[in-house]
Amino acid sequence: MGYTHPMTDALVPRVEDFDEISALLALAFHGSPEPELREVQRAVFEPDRALLVRDGGTAVAHAGAYTRELTVPGAAVPAAHVTMVGVAPTHRRRGLLTGLMRRQLREVRDAGREPVAVLWASEGRIYPRFGYGLAAQHLTLSCDTTELRLPEPAAAEGPLRLDRPAAHQAELARLYDRVRADRPGWSSRDERWWAYVLADVKTLRDGATERRVLLHEGPTGLDGYALYRTKAEWGRGGPCGEVRVDEVVAADPGAYVALWRLLLSIDLTRRLSFGAAAVDEPLLRLVNEPRQLGAHLDDALWVRLVDVPAALAARRYAVDVDMVVEVTDELLPENAGRWRLAGGPSGATCGATTAPAQLACDVRALGELYLGGAGLGALAAAGRVRELVPGTLAAAGPAFGWHRAPAPMEVF
Numbered sequence: 254m255g256y257t258h259p260m261t262d263a264l265v266p267r268v269e270d271f272d273e274i275s276a277l278l279a280l281a282f283h284g285s286p287e288p289e290l291r292e293v294q295r296a297v298f299e300p301d302r303a304l305l306v307r308d309g310g311t312a313v314a315h316a317g318a319y320t321r322e323l324t325v326p327g328a329a330v331p332a333a334h335v336t337m338v339g340v341a342p343t344h345r346r347r348g349l350l351t352g353l354m355r356r357q358l359r360e361v362r363d364a365g366r367e368p369v370a371v372l373w374a375s376e377g378r379i380y381p382r383f384g385y386g387l388a389a390q391h392l393t394l395s396c397d398t399t400e401l402r403l404p405e406p407a408a409a410e411g412p413l414r415l416d417r418p419a420a421h422q423a424e425l426a427r428l429y430d431r432v433r434a435d436r437p438g439w440s441s442r443d444e445r446w447w448a449y450v451l452a453d454v455k456t457l458r459d460g461a462t463e464r465r466v467l468l469h470e471g472p473t474g475l476d477g478y479a480l481y482r483t484k485a486e487w488g489r490g491g492p493c494g495e496v497r498v499d500e501v502v503a504a505d506p507g508a509y510v511a512l513w514r515l516l517l518s519i520d521l522t523r524r525l526s527f528g529a530a531a532v533d534e535p536l537l538r539l540v541n542e543p544r545q546l547g548a549h550l551d552d553a554l555w556v557r558l559v560d561v562p563a564a565l566a567a568r569r570y571a572v573d574v575d576m577v578v579e580v581t582d583e584l585l586p587e588n589a590g591r592w593r594l595a596g597g598p599s600g601a602t603c604g605a606t607t608a609p610a611q612l613a614c615d616v617r618a619l620g621e622l623y624l625g626g627a628g629l630g631a632l633a634a635a636g637r638v639r640e641l642v643p644g645t646l647a648a649a650g651p652a653f654g655w656h657r658a659p660a661p662m663e664v665f
């Protein structure tokens with residue numbers, strides 16, 4: 254049986270189809286189906302949220318979603334975490350992805366539970382056409398640690414312990430949840446997600462050690478942890494090993510510095526890499542030579558407002574804002590029209606209005622602004638937001654910002 258139109262032909266797979274989906278994604282991402290990784294991914298797979306296209310019985314296109322919360326400025330909102338998107342090389346550029354994205358967004362919208370969708374894109378050019386805007390960037394650090402010093406501690410730093418991460422899952426989860434509340438871009442992690450995050454697939458270690466957790470004890474218990482591994486290397490000048498940091502979570506500045514002090518000075522290592530640094534990572538404000546952090550800017554989260562008024566009302570705003578915005582949305586026409594947003598640091602409302610608009614933009618620009626990481630002024634300067642009433646940008650710009658930059662953690 255061949256396919257005719259992916260909007261109608263995409264099926265909701267069964268859990269038993271996972272191996273086939275996994276093989277399709279390995280094909281699309283140029284990997285080989287790897288049994289240990291497959292089991293880790295199977296544990297978080299949500300078949301009832303997935304869409305699978307078959308051609309003559311063979312899986313040729315897939316898109317999935319995870320049910321998680323996303324921290325946004327001042328709140329956490331249910332968000333469809335879109336994932337595992339792939340089309341077989343033999344079936345690309347025939348509109349399969351377009352059909353899957355349209356159907357997925359329609360289903361999320363009609364279910365009415367998640368006002369936004371969020372994803373990591375393999376390539377930035379794929380998702381804007383579906384209304385996704387680049388809402389969060391991140392830094393990858395590649396440092397020569399011999400060039401970096403941290404300030405001496407003002408007071409004695411708490412004790413540090415090293416252990417196997419899995420032995421501390423519940424403690425890590427409690428701390429993560431405490432810190433997550435104030436970090437737009439972090440996603441909720443239930444037990445399954447913690448198992449996913451802590452899984453340490455051997456074939457993905459690239460010659461490095463197993464993953465370790467570094468724990469910092471504050472006066473009232475655990476207040477910081479780092480997940481990392483090391484890789485031994487020897488050169489003509491002697492040891493030149495590498496520290497590979499996956500995650501640093503600290504509820505207290507003292508814990509943060511203590512963790513980094515150890516990570517930056519592990520014996521026999523000379524380099525450190527960290528792929529999940531925030532654009533406003535405190536380390537940039539601590540080291541004596543920020544340039545030597547070797548920071549590289551990358552795109553991270555792409556956000557799509559699925560229900561514009563519900564999404565805009567769900568986040569908070571840095572300062573009071575009251576304005577009317579005219580929105581266009583080709584894929585979800587319910588979002589198009591004029592919306593009055595009235596909000597501030599303690600909450601917001603948003604509803605349809607016939608009042609004249611002060612700003613105009615497409616739904617993608619709103620996705621870009623949603624986590625507080627993109628400037629309204631920058632979008633206006635790019636011609637992507639139009640100021641219809643002079644003065645609106647200056648008044649509304651600060652409202653859409655936030656005191657912390659959005660900073661995603663794991664790639665999902």
Ligand SMILES: CC(=O)SCCNC(=O)CCNC(=O)[C@H](O)C(C)(C)COP(=O)(O)OP(=O)(O)OC[C@H]1O[C@@H](n2cnc3c(N)ncnc32)[C@H](O)[C@@H]1OP(=O)(O)O
Binds near residue numbers: 336339344347350373
């Ligand atoms: C959230 C995630 O999982 S991100 C991971 C995405 N997956 C991958 O990168 C794996 C490898 N790539 C693929 O599997 C496929 O190429 C996909 C999924 C990116 C695209 O699937 P397709 O079915 O070929 O997309 P489709 O035919 O619907 O293309 C729609 C439009 O997007 C464009 N487009 C799609 N993918 C790309 C791309 N990678 N680069 C540039 N343009 C692209 C097409 O040219 C087309 O444009 P047009 O409408 O102007 O003709």
